[in-house]
Amino acid sequence: GENVEQHPSTLSVQEGxxxxxxxxxxxxxxxxxxxxxxxxxxxxxxxIDIRSNVGEKKDQRIAVTLNKTAKHFSxxxxxTQPEDSAVYFCAARASGGSNYKLTFGxxxxxxxxx
Amino acid sequence: xxxxxxxxxxxVTEKGKDVELRCDPISGHxxxxxxxxxxGQGLEFLIYFQGNSAxxxxxxxxxxxxxxxxxGSVSTLTxxxTQQEDSAVYLCASVVGExxxxxxxTRLLVL
Numbered sequence: 001g002e003n004v005e006q007h008p009s010t011l012s013v014q015e016g017x018x019x020x021x022x023x024x025x026x027x028x029x030x031x032x033x034x035x036x037x038x039x040x041x042x043x044x045x046x047x048i049d050i051r052s053n054v055g056e057k058k059d060q061r062i063a064v065t066l067n068k069t070a071k072h073f074s075x076x077x078x079x080t081q082p083e084d085s086a087v088y089f090c091a092a093r094a095s096g097g098s099n100y101k102l103t104f105g106x107x108x109x110x111x112x113x114x
Numbered sequence: 115x116x117x118x119x120x121x122x123x124x125x126v127t128e129k130g131k132d133v134e135l136r137c138d139p140i141s142g143h144x145x146x147x148x149x150x151x152x153x154g155q156g157l158e159f160l161i162y163f164q165g166n167s168a169x170x171x172x173x174x175x176x177x178x179x180x181x182x183x184x185x186g187s188v189s190t191l192t193x194x195x196t197q198q199e200d201s202a203v204y205l206c207a208s209v210v211g212e213x214x215x216x217x218x219x220t221r222l223l224v225l
Contacts, residue, residue: 043216100209104156
């Protein structure tokens with residue numbers, strides 16, 4: 001089955017700096033890669049996703065890049081703000097009909113220091 | 115309408131007791147997922163429902179875990195003879211397109 005590795009497990013940056021979180025996946029058939037943000041005590045919420053026919057996607061201060069050959073994808077947050085502090089999870093989904101099962105990385109705790 | 119809801123929000127139980135966790139998905143969503151999140155871990159897939167059937171139960175950790183869904187809506191996850199290692203947050207998600215929308219979770223503590 002799919003295996004997703006996520007690094008780093010913790011990341012501390014100064015407000016205004018950039019943050020990068022990287023994930024690798026094992027199943028070359030995976031074609032959908034979402035990123036979720038989970039604030040303390042709250043539910044995971046989708047912040048951005050990318051499909052395998054796209055190499056990069058941006059949404060304001062957030063961007064995701066995908067390298068299918070190397071089987072890795074990354075989340076980039078620019079101009080970080082304290083409210084960006086949360087746990088971020090990457091995930092991968094293999095094409096499989098109507099089953100949208102996601103395999104998640106173990107998460108990255110991002111702390112943005114004012 | 116409302117998002118995904120789950121109940122109870124917290125559950126404390128004694129080892130060996132059975133617990134039942136409930137998920138109310140977004141109305142009209144036919145696909146529903148259950149995940150388990152242990153402290154400091156990612157989300158571990160448990161089971162997937164399409165309508166009332168469960169084509170993928172591959173993530174259920176043992177035969178103490180079962181789930182059902184009736185009427186294509188509410189789902190219940192049952193854990194029998196709970197063990198301390200069952201302590202975790204249990205999350206359900208319903209799907210529109212490819213996006214999974216999570217409920218707030220049930221925090222289960224087995225003493």
